[in-house]
Amino acid sequence: MTLVFTEEQNALRSAVRKFTGDRFSSERVRALMETPDGHDPDTWELMARQLGLQGLLVPEELGGSGASLVELAIVCEELGYGLVCSPFLGTAGLATTVLLACGDQAARRDLLPGIADGTTIATVALTEEPSAATPRGTGLTATRTAEGHVLDGVCSFVPDGHIADLVLVVAGTASGAGVFAVDRNATGLVRDRLTTLDLTRKQARLGFTATPARLVGTPESAGAALEDALDTIRVLIAAEQVGGAQRCLDMSVEYARTRCQFGRTIGSFQAVKHRCADMLVAVESARSAVHHAMETAADRSDALRLAAPMAVTLASEAYQYCARQNIQLHGGIGCTWEHDAHLHYRRAHTGAVLIGDGRHHRTLLATRLGM
The missing domain is CATH 1.20.140.10 (Butyryl-CoA Dehydrogenase, subunit A, domain 3)
Structure with a gap:
C-alpha cells in the first residue's frame, strides 16, 4: 500500500473528528435515536454549509468540491468513529456515487446541487434482501408509459428512506436493470419506518404502486x-x-x-x-x-x-x-x-x-x- 495522506486530508480528518466530538456526544446520539427522523437538521445544515461534507464528490461546477474518494472515505471513517446519527452515508455516499456512475449529465445538473448544499437528503433502494445486493433481482419493476416510467414493488431496509427527499431506485426493465429517481411526494409511494437492530441508523420499507419515476441513464448501461x-x-x-x-x-x-x-x-x-x-x-x-x-x-x-x-x-x-x-x-x-x-x-x-x-x-x- 502506497497511500500517504496529504496535509489537507489530515486537516479534514481533524476537523471532522472535532465536529463529531462536539455535536455527537453519547447523550446527543441517544436523544437522536429516539426521534422519528433519526438526525438533527441543524447539524445536517452545518455539515453542508460550514464543512462542505455532502458535496465532497460533487463536481465544482455543480456546487461541490470535486474531491476524490479518499476525502469522502476519511469523512466516513470519522463518522463511524463518532457513531454519528445522520443520513450522510445514504446521501453523500450511496446516492451521489450512483448518480455519478450513471453518467446522465441532465440528472447530475438537476439532482447533485441539492445534495451538495444540504437541501436534499437522498438514498438508494438497492434490493429487497440486503444480503443479496446486486444490480439484478431487485424485486422492483419499471414499466414504460406515455409520460415516462412507473415503478411497482417493495424494497426494505432502505437507509433513511422515510425522510429522503430523493430516492434512487434500482428496478428491472425489459432491457435489464435501470436506475430511477423518485421524488418524496410521488404518488403511489408509501414509506414505513422499520424498527431495526441499529438504532443509530434509521431504515425504511418503501412500497411503489404505479409510482412515477425518472430514468437516470439507460437500462443498457445501468x-x-x-x-x-x-x-x-x-x-x-x-x-x-x-x-x-x-x-x-x-x-x-x-x-x-x-x-x-x-x-x-x-x-x-x-x-x-x-x-x-x-x-x-x-x-x-x-x-x-x-x-x-x-x-x-x-x-x-x-x-x-x-x-x-x-x-x-x-x-x-x-x-x-x-x-x-x-x-x-x-x-x-x-x-x-x-x-x-x-x-x-x-x-x-x-x-x-x-x-x-x-x-x-x-x-x-x-x-x-x-x-
Whole structure:
C-alpha cells in the first residue's frame, strides 16, 4: 500500500473528528435515536454549509468540491468513529456515487446541487434482501408509459428512506436493470419506518404502486454503472466500519487503564493485554485493506474490483470482532443499556449486511478471481 495522506486530508480528518466530538456526544446520539427522523437538521445544515461534507464528490461546477474518494472515505471513517446519527452515508455516499456512475449529465445538473448544499437528503433502494445486493433481482419493476416510467414493488431496509427527499431506485426493465429517481411526494409511494437492530441508523420499507419515476441513464448501461458504483460504496462502508472498530478498541484500552481489580488496573493482566492486542491487529489489518481500496478507487484502477470486496469483508469482520470484545472487556457494565458498547455492536452487525454480508463478498471476490 502506497497511500500517504496529504496535509489537507489530515486537516479534514481533524476537523471532522472535532465536529463529531462536539455535536455527537453519547447523550446527543441517544436523544437522536429516539426521534422519528433519526438526525438533527441543524447539524445536517452545518455539515453542508460550514464543512462542505455532502458535496465532497460533487463536481465544482455543480456546487461541490470535486474531491476524490479518499476525502469522502476519511469523512466516513470519522463518522463511524463518532457513531454519528445522520443520513450522510445514504446521501453523500450511496446516492451521489450512483448518480455519478450513471453518467446522465441532465440528472447530475438537476439532482447533485441539492445534495451538495444540504437541501436534499437522498438514498438508494438497492434490493429487497440486503444480503443479496446486486444490480439484478431487485424485486422492483419499471414499466414504460406515455409520460415516462412507473415503478411497482417493495424494497426494505432502505437507509433513511422515510425522510429522503430523493430516492434512487434500482428496478428491472425489459432491457435489464435501470436506475430511477423518485421524488418524496410521488404518488403511489408509501414509506414505513422499520424498527431495526441499529438504532443509530434509521431504515425504511418503501412500497411503489404505479409510482412515477425518472430514468437516470439507460437500462443498457445501468448494469456496468451499478457494478462500479457498488464497489465505491463498499469502500465507503468499509471505511466507516474501520472507524467504528477503532472506537471500540479505544474504549477498551481506556477502560483497561482505569478499571481496577484486586488492587491493579485490569490492563496489567496478560489476558486483557492479549485481547486488546488481537483487536489492534484486526483493526490495522482492515485499515490497510481499506486504504488500499481507497487508493485504487481514487485512481479508478481496475484493481478496485478485488480491493473493494476484500476491504468490506475484512472491515466488517474487524468491527464485529472489536464490538464483541469491547463488551466482554467492560464486563457487566458493557451489557447494560446505559453503556455505548451495545450501540457499536448493533451498528457492526447491521452494517455488515447493508449491501451484502461476508459470505456474499467472499463469493464475489472468488468469482472475480475466476475461482
